[in-house]
Amino acid sequence: MMKPSLLGNSKAALKKSMDYHLRCSLCKEPVSKEGRDLFLATAFSLRDRMAEKILQTERRYRETKTKRVYYLSLEFLIGRLMGNTLHNLGMFDSYKGLLTDAGFDIEEVREQETDPGLGNGGLGRLAACFLDSMATLDIAGFGYGIHYEYGLFKQEIDNGYQREKPDNWLAELNPWEIKRTDEKCIIPIHGRIEHFQDRAGEYNPMWLDWKVIMGIPFDIPVVGYGGKTVNWLRLYGAGSSADFDIQIFNEGDYFRAVEQKVSSETITKMLYPLDTLKSGRELRLVQEYFLVACALRDIIRRYLRDHENFDRFPERVAIQMNDTHPSLAVAELMRLFVDEYALPWDHAWEITRETLAYTNHTVLAEALEKWPVGLLEKVIPRHLQIIYEINRRFLDKVAPLYPGDIDLIRRISLIEEGETKQVRMAHLALVGSHSVNGVSALHTEILKNENFSDFYALRPEQFVNITNGITQRRWLLEANPRLAGLISDTIGDAWITDLRQLRRLEPMADQKAFKDAFHDIKRANKEILAGIISDTVWLSVDPDSLFDVHVKRIHEYKRQLLKIMQIVHEYLQIIRDEKKPVIAKTHIFAGKAAPGYWIAKQMIKLIHNVGQVINQDKRIGDALKVVFLPDYRVSLAEKIIPATDLSEQISMAGREASGTGNMKFMLNGALTVGTLDGANVEMLEEVGEENIFIFGLKAKEIAEMVKQKRYRPLDYYHRFPEIRRVLDAFRDDTFCAAERGLFQWIYHRVMNNEDPYFHLPDFMQYIEAHDKIEAEFQAPATWTQKAILNVARCGKFSSDRAIADYNRLIWNKNGLKEK
Incomplete structure (x- = not known):
């Protein structure tokens, strides 16, 4: 145990603590002036102060028998931790002074x-925000994820x-994580099923010849604001069951023994293996199984410390599945209850459903995972058996309610028939959970009325909406x-834990002194970002120009192409129509494309080529600049978002579940231009239509056009010269003179009605919205007033x-007293 003199919060104690870690943890002289040394010494010093709070938090939870929430997610995009930890512990100024x-x-x-490379985008960043909020609200909430050695990728x-x-x-060296080898899990995988009967003649399948993976936990503390509660994020790394299989070694095949060890450890090597390859797809499935198997064993172990049976499991445990990735939790929890703890099936199923809940994050069919039956049989044969039994019992209950409706049974079945049978993981999560929620009001309605309408008809009480949020x-x-x-x-600092307090800023939108201060802060943030742009891509941009920002994962439905089309329209107006720009604009992009997503990667190339020409x-x-900042990540977002004037949230209506980037921009005083998609709908309701720029078709209008097959791109091409000129620029190599034909595919894809994201029907309203934006930005006082109201609301x-x-x-739906 460290000396109390090293754990105090006085300036002397903090300095002594940092000097101690420089000398004893890093073997450096305390006079070291290396930035990395000071970072590590500061982090270790902070971790010391969190350690006792972690133990105190755990003691409090056990003494009060607090219900525990476990958040299972394949991604946790937690970002850098030092600043967040310092602020939440209330020690930012103390360490700042010490370092000064x-x-x-x-x-x-x-x-x-x-x-930390633990996620890709909004899904993982949301999970990180939720951990922060659970700790701040003093909820016993813990994350379970994977300790990836390699993150998504660095983008160059x-x-x-x-x-x-x-x-x-x-x-x-990662100073935050605590390796817990004493709490490792043993996870079975592969093998075969033998069909036996027990003494009573009941079917008793045996999972035999399985191999073993070790799940090794690493804990990262999660500090709630004020420092009272410190929860944790537990990440599991994969290891072999021993240094190598000694039997293989004894048979003389040393290299095969080592190869098996390396194969086990490969499971958590990287986030999102390329699943276009068979081996990558299998690895992705193994990762998902590994996550839930480790998490559930750990959850049950913790529960059984204080309970002799599972009768109170749903009262003491809540498990939230973040999208379909952890949906194997349904089958694994049933397997543990039935196979390892000998619970009767019906009792095990009741406990499983009352414990599990499922958050859906997408309406895109390709994101609602399906796994081939053959692959599941190879990797986790016992789980496939359980899934088939869950499906049989579920369909047996539904069929009498709708006699003769074979089509309904086909639609709701967990198994999708076809040339290759597949398990529908979203259906497994729906059937195995007591609750399913969408993440914005619009998204939840789409789930109820479209994607999962059959399940909604069966269990309407199961569906709730919980709109996303940010910390x-x-x-x-x-x-x-x-x-x-x-x-x-x-207005004071109560907003830090009660964001609705920002409403008290509304009167300040009319106060000149406050508006001037607000404007100056935005200008200073834009200067910082301009410096980053200059240092990163060697381009000089004007901080007084409109910073128009489209940063997010590169995907067709997020419509980076629509933004590029609008920029090309502006450019052609200037050079061909000799239109004099009324304001200067800096268009800023950032985002990563999945390695196997050709169209998304072409969008990045298009942005660069258009930018180079302009x-x-x-x-x-x-008057016009186009910037692409590489390697978008949390720390870069923290610089871009405060500097943004205009936030682009232009996905096709009905495709973005919620969005959280839109909220971050709003909180930092950016105005939004967007469609009525995801949480944009609720942002409009909160901020008022005069303080947001909404355009485009509504989700129902698009659905009707698709149903009636009324979208004919050629009509738009001939009707609107603005559209024709932009598309012709792609066809005529305006932006690829040295690489002839490079972007002709865009013209042909759109004109051949292969554009499922309705770029042309929304384009004219989009450029009208930008005309309005230009006019608004010419009046800085009015623009700043609207920006303040965005923050306030x-x-x-x-x-x-x-x-x-x-x-x-x-x-807490089961009636426990709410916190």
Whole structure:
């Protein structure tokens, strides 16, 4: 145990603690001025102060018999942890002063931290926000994920093309994680099923000849604001059951023994293996199984410390499946109850359904996972058996309710028949859960009326809506300290844990002094981003120009193409129509494309080529710039979002489940241009139509056009010269003179009615919205007023509110006293 003198919060104690870690943890002299050394010493010093709080938190939970919530997710995009931890512990200023005395800016020290490569985009970032909110709300909430050695990838740009580089985020020492080898799990995999009967003549299948994977846990502390509660995120790394199979070694095949060890450890090597290859697809399935198997064994182990049977399991345990990735939890929990703890099937099923809940994050068919029956039989044969039995019992209950409706049975079955039989993982999650929620009001209605309408008809009480949210501690207090300071100076700091307090800023939208201060902060943030752009892509941009930002995962439905088309339209107006720009604009893109997603990677190339032509055209000058910032990640988002004037949220209506980037921009005083999709609908309701730029077809209008087959691109091409000119520019190689024909596929794809995301029907309204934006931006006082009202009215979109909704509607639905 460390000396109390090293654990105090006085300046002397903090300095002594950092000096101790420089010398004893890093074997460096305390006079070290290396930024990385100071980062590690600061992190270790903070971890010491969290350790006792972790133990205190656990003691409190056990003494009060608190219900525990376990959040299972394949991604946790937690970002850098130092700033968030310092703020939540209330120690930011203390360490800042200490580092200043040592001659260092705390921001330079924070820059030494690597972004953990544990996620891809919104799904993983949402999970991280939820962990922060659970700890802040004093909910016993814990995350379970995978300890990937390599993150998604580092994105580099070569001649406009995305190049993927390994993201070995663990190459440097990670000071936050605590390895728990004493709590490792043993996970069976592969093998075969033998069909036996027990003494009573009952069917008793045996899973035999399975191999073993070791699940090794790593805990990362999650500090709630105020420091009272410290929960954890537990990440599992895969290891072999021993150094290698000694039997193989004794048979003289040393190399095969080592190969088996390496094969086991490969399971958690990387996030999202390329599933276009058979081997990659199998590895993805193994990862999903590995996650739920490790998590559920650990959850049951913790429960059985204080209970002799499983009768109170749903009262003490809530398990939330974040999308379909952890949906094998249904089959694994049943397997554990039935096979390992000998519970009767009906009792095990009742407990399983009362414990599990499922969050759906998408309406896209390709994202509702399906696994080939043959692959499941190879990897987890016993689970496939259980899934078939769940399906049989489920369909036996439904069939008498709808006699003769074979089509309904086909639609709701967990098994999709066809040339290759597949298990529908969303259906497994639906059948095996007591609750399913969408993540915005529009999204939930689409789930109820379209994607899962049959299940909604069977169990309408199962469906709830919980609109997503973001944590203001990360996305305002940490990411935008100047604005956070102005807000706290004006209305106090209660907003840090109650975002609805920002409503008190509304009167300030009419106060000149506040508006001037708000405007100056935005200008300062834009200067910082302009510096990053200059240093990263060697392009000079004007901080007084409109920073128009489209940053997110590159995907067709997010419609980066629509944004590029609008930029091309502006460019052609200037050079062909000799239209004088009324304002200067800087269009900023960032985002990664999945390595096997050709169209998305072509979008990145298109952005760069369009940018190269426009940025080098002397006729344009500084009126129009196009920027692509590579390797989009949390730490880069923390610089882009506070500097944004205009947030682009332009997905085709009915495709974005919610979005959380839209909320982050709103919180930081950006105005939104967007469709009525996802949470944009609710943002419009909160902020008022005069403070947001909405355009485009509604989800129902698009659905009707698809149903009636009324979308004919050729009609738009001939009717609107603006559309014709932009598409012709892609066909005529305007932006690829040195690579002839490179973008002709865009013209042909759109004109041949192979565009499922309705770019042309929305385009004219989109450019009209931008005409309005140009006019608004010419009046800085009015623009700033609208930006302030966006901040003041975004209280609904806190992850604290979202987690309170989960706690009220899902996790405590069984009647336990709510926290």
